[in-house]
Amino acid sequence: MxxxxxxxxxxxxxxxxxxxxxxxxxxxxxxxxxxxxxxxxxxxxxxxxxxxxxxxxxxxxxxxxxxxxxxxxxxxxxxxxxxxxxxxxxxxxxxxxxxxxxxxxxxxxxxxxxxxxxxxxxxxxxxxxxxxxxxxxxxxxxxxxxxxxxxxxxxxxxxxxxxxxxxxxxxxxxxxxxxxxxxxxxxxxxxxxxxxxxxxxxxxxxxxxxxxxxxxxSSFDRPNIRYTIVEKDNPRAQLLRFIRDEHEGEAGIVYCQSRKKVEETAAWLNDEGIAALPYHAGLDAAVRQQHQDRFLREEGLVMVATIAFGMGIDKPDVRFVAHLDLPKNIESYYQETGRAGRDGEPAEAWMAYGLADVVNQRRMIDESPASEDFKRVQRGKLDALLALAETHECRRVRLLAYFGEDYGAAAASPGGGDLLGVQAGRPTMRARCGNCDNCLAPPATWDATDAARKALSCIYRFHQHGAHGAAPRAFGAGHLIDVLRGKRTDKVAQYGHDRLSTFGIGADLTEAQWRGVLRQLVALGHVTAEGEYGTLHLADSARSVLRGEVHLLLRVPAEPARGRATRPRGARAAALPADLDAAAQARFLALKAWRAEVAREHNLPAYVVFHDATLAEMARLAPTTLEELGAVSGVGAKKLEAYGREILRVLAA
The missing domain is CATH 3.40.50.300 (P-loop containing nucleotide triphosphate hydrolases)
Structure with missing residues (x-):
């Protein structure tokens, strides 16, 4: 020795x-x-x-x-x-x-x-x-x-x-x-x-x-994860912009609700030059295993999956988790987004959602064969998730409050703001985390109370007045918005809705604004969407809105970003050990290449051999003896014995 x-x-x-x-x-x-x-x-x-x-x-x-x-x-x-x-x-x-x-x-x-x-x-x-x-x-x-x-x-x-x-x-x-x-x-x-x-x-x-x-x-806070939720406006294009502008060449997971959407999205990403694999329970078991193994062992792959994928996935360098469909509840959202940034480095949780997501989730609960008690609990969980998506205040505060955690007591807020008090799982004072979209770029809001009353009045008139003496019937969101905005479509003419008193009363609002109003009305339970086509009906609580007893404050729909995004801190830059000088960067890359060879030889994911953080510390300290190498965080006795001399050789070279 x-x-x-x-x-x-x-x-x-x-x-x-x-x-x-x-x-x-x-x-x-x-x-x-x-x-x-x-x-x-x-x-x-x-x-x-x-x-x-x-x-x-x-x-x-x-x-x-x-x-x-x-x-x-x-x-x-x-x-x-x-x-x-x-x-x-x-x-x-x-x-x-x-x-x-x-x-x-x-x-x-x-x-x-x-x-x-x-x-x-x-x-x-x-x-x-x-x-x-x-x-x-x-x-x-x-x-x-x-x-x-x-x-x-x-x-x-x-x-x-x-x-x-x-x-x-x-x-x-x-x-x-x-x-x-x-x-x-x-x-x-x-x-x-x-x-x-x-x-x-x-x-x-x-x-x-x-x-x-x-x-x-423990605290449920994951401060390294940035939360961003956007309103759907050509979601594929939004996803592509997000990946290219923020995470090109990095590992990520994209969640979709259906198997068909998983396969179509994975194929489309590949056509756009982003390496992606599909994963869902309908695939052959051998294919699922192959795709999962590739995701764990290769760098820079995007897995497009249903919720069949993910629980227990231990890959530490997943830089983003994106949702193209609304999850069922906050627990699912938290569990799925928690697969990003397990190494503690900056990561992002990004979600696009719209009115159809709200309608679909409510319908799945209503049409399930479960007991009424179970449905009641699931509706409450969905309401909490919708409140998270619609809020114009700090998303992290609301997320942690759901689990009964006071954000202000759990950690000092990087973004400043008042401390949070929690009563019955609800935030009672404003707080800011400094690492969600609402904190980084506070959204403008507008008073949508009057617009909500106009929408409810129009739905009411659909149910009261049939076309040319025909029986009244219900309609979906698209037709309602056409009537409110005064669009003379064939369908509007067919049902005589251009003669309703509500025809054109909402011409001053954009289609995106009206979709936001309806989404909020459905989310709050004032309107229900029923059947395969999501026809709209007034709930009992709609009366309080019509009487002006309910105040609706909504986010101003954001304009779609064009070109590359500008971020306060970039995930790509942070995912690399930026604090290393040029020589240390070279050592780090050499260590990663050596680790990849060992991982292939042992048929293990690379992070099982050593995490990136451990390699970065080796590269920074450049140990020259086994004793010095053994002092690096993440190097245990067995790994020192098995790999120590090889690592010293790589570092010396």
């Missing part, structure tokens, strides 16, 4: 969490509430952990698993619904020198039997398995055997919101996980999720029998 190598200790491996963090993962300190969670679970306590995507949830069970295994308590079973996440987590743990495995449908019978032998031998530190497998009689019998021998250390239930019918991703197979507490009552459990409102939290506690668990709730 050279004098520059890290000395090997003959002492037994430490069970102290901070020692494990340093030795295995190469980090000097925990973030946020990680230390308290790890200490509590390592000592045998139950926990429910709510932590944002990218906040370090995995370490909250991986370090207790290692500590308890080293203390002779056996294996930790991690319940995960996602094959891709299992593969990546196990690959990363093995790279760090922690013996882990997974049991899922990708394994052959022989491979599965080998993993089961490893499990029963006690050599495994962590085993990942899907909830369907965990609750089978065969697997429960194996757990029983381990339990009787005192070799069952911990249960970690990831994506715990899946157990709740109120959550955004309910999965019935999670309901069977209550058996873990019933049969192995003194084995500690930790349930983890990135998103859960009060309904969902209560459901998780009840269904997983975590009434005695300690609850840890």
């Amino acid at each position: 050279t004098d520059s190598a890290r000395p090997r200790s003959t002492a037994a491996p430490s069970t102290v969490p901070l020692d494990i963090l340093r030795e295995v993962f190469g980090y000097d300190r925990f973030r946020g509430p990680q230390a308290a969670i790890v200490e509590h679970v390592s000592a045998g306590g139950d926990a429910l952990v709510l932590m944002p995507t990218g906040g370090g949830k995995s370490l909250c069970y991986q370090i207790p698993a290692i500590a308890r295994h080293r203390a002779g308590r056996g294996v930790t079973v991690v319940v995960s619904p996602l094959i891709a996440l299992m593969h990546d987590q196990v690959g990363a743990l093995e790279e760090a020198g922690v013996h882990a495995a997974f049991l899922n449908s990708t394994l052959s019978l022989e491979e599965a039997q080998r993993v089961e032998r490893e499990l029963m031998s006690g050599r495994l530190v962590l085993l990942y398995a899907a909830p369907e497998r965990v609750t089978t009689p065969r697997f429960l019998a194996q757990l029983e055997s381990l339990y009787l021998r005192g070799r069952l250390a911990l249960f970690a239930i990831d994506e715990a919101h899946c157990v709740s019918q109120w959550g955004h991703d309910f999965r019935s197979e999670y309901l069977g996980l209550s058996v873990l507490h019933e049969r192995f009552a003194d084995v500690p459990r930790i349930a983890l999720t990135a998103t859960a409102d009060e309904h969902t939290r209560a459901d998780i506690v009840e269904r997983l029998q975590l009434q005695d668990a300690r609850v840890f709730i």
Whole structure:
């Protein structure tokens, strides 16, 4: 051993969490509430952990698993619904020198039997398995055997919101996980999720029998994510401008509601010169896996997907998440946008939405076979998302308030403004985050109360007066706007609507302004849109608007941006280590090239080998000895041993 190598200790491996963090993962300190969670679970306590995507949830069970295994308590079973996440987590743990495995449908019978032998031998530190497998009689019998021998250390239930019918991703197979507490009552459990409102939290506690668990709730704020929501005006062109102006050549995810739209959008982006792949549940499983693997392993790809893609995706350098359709609720929006910027570098959440999105989401709730109680809750969740989309105040304030968080108390506001008070999940004072579209470019507003009354009056007259004596009927938004603006279309003439008193009373407003008025009326529940064609009907609350008792203040529709956008800080520039000088930049690029070769050789995503931030620190510090390299954040003992000399060679060259 050279004098520059890290000395090997003959002492037994430490069970102290901070020692494990340093030795295995190469980090000097925990973030946020990680230390308290790890200490509590390592000592045998139950926990429910709510932590944002990218906040370090995995370490909250991986370090207790290692500590308890080293203390002779056996294996930790991690319940995960996602094959891709299992593969990546196990690959990363093995790279760090922690013996882990997974049991899922990708394994052959022989491979599965080998993993089961490893499990029963006690050599495994962590085993990942899907909830369907965990609750089978065969697997429960194996757990029983381990339990009787005192070799069952911990249960970690990831994506715990899946157990709740109120959550955004309910999965019935999670309901069977209550058996873990019933049969192995003194084995500690930790349930983890990135998103859960009060309904969902209560459901998780009840269904997983975590009434005695300690609850840890981190801040939901992701300050590195910029939130932007625009009104639809040729959404494809808007998306293309956004990608080209802000994120050309960078990895991103574009969410669409339908499979057809996913495939059409991916093909169109490719035609426009942007490398894109489709992903939805209707694709062949092998194609889905191939596309997901490419997205994780290659740089600069855009994945166009339905919500079938994303949960558990651990790619740290996703620079943007775009929505071409409105999600179902704020939990879905938060979970999906949280896949951007997991490395802590600047990232963007961009969404285009319009009246049709509001109509479609309301119709899907109304036409679902669910109970009225469930529909009522889902309507409330949709209302909260629409309030986020329509607000002309800080979006981050409203987003965090939904989860019961006071933004002013959670962090100092980079954009200034008053502190926020929260009552019943609603912001009660103005605050500014300085990193959303409304803070960076406060929108103009206009009083739309009179316009709303005109629209409601026109809908009322549609229902009162048929054409040439025909029975009255309902019409959609397009026809209503034509009548309000005084356009003499064939349809207007056919139904005699050019003779209504409301014909032309809204000629002073643009079509975009009228669509904004109608969108807000539907969003607020004063107008309902029914049937396949979204015909408009007055709700009971429309009377209060017609009487002038409701005041509507709307955003002035923004003019579509032309040419390249000017930003206070650019995502492309920030995504690269801009603080490196020319020589360090060259070292960084050389390290990335070396990492790509290692990742291909090991069939792993590049970030599993080392994150960009770790490579950037290596490039900045330019260590010349193994001891110096071992001091770099993110370099654990196993990786130092496996790659240290190669890295020094690359840096020297």
